[in-house]
Amino acid sequence: MTHFIATFFYVGHLRPAPGTWGSLAALPAAWVIYVLTGPWGLVVGAIASYVLGVWATAVETKGKDNHDPSEIVIDEVCGQWIALLPVAFGAYYTASDITALWPGWIAAFALFRLFDITKWGPVGWADRMHGPTGVMLDDVIAGVFAALGVIGLAALYHIF
Secondary structure, three states: OHHHOOOOOOOOOOOOOOOHHHHHHHHHHHHHHHHOOHHHHHHHHHHHHHHHHHHHHHHHOOOOOOOOOOOOHHHHHHHHHHHHHHHHHHHOOOOOHHHHHHHHHHHHHHHHHHHHHHHOOOHHHOOOOOHHHHHHHEEEEEEEEHHHHHHHHHOOOOOO
């Protein structure tokens, strides 16, 4: 069960770039969660993926030298869902179809991957924590940065 969770339905075994595959797999999952439960369901999903991710990562890496194996992508899923929250709440509060906000989806994906790959600032600090909390927290921070970027880009778009 922990491997199923940590690899997000085994998506983490796709190559190359399992983190990118995990982020991509998070997109249709986010859409399903949103359609079934709205933006608050995505918030609950992000929180649940974090809690389950810490647990599953701890079990999967126990006794191993590698604290962050590439097949563990539940952290990318959690971070990607956080990055999508401005899009989800934007669609909800404007009564728009969430797919109509497709530029926000692209921005959330691209910005999340940028922050996750570059490990800039606090993202790198969290990554250096090692252990399950570090594995998850760096992607949470990258997701927050990406969400702020999505908000900024949406504001610029609507201003100009």
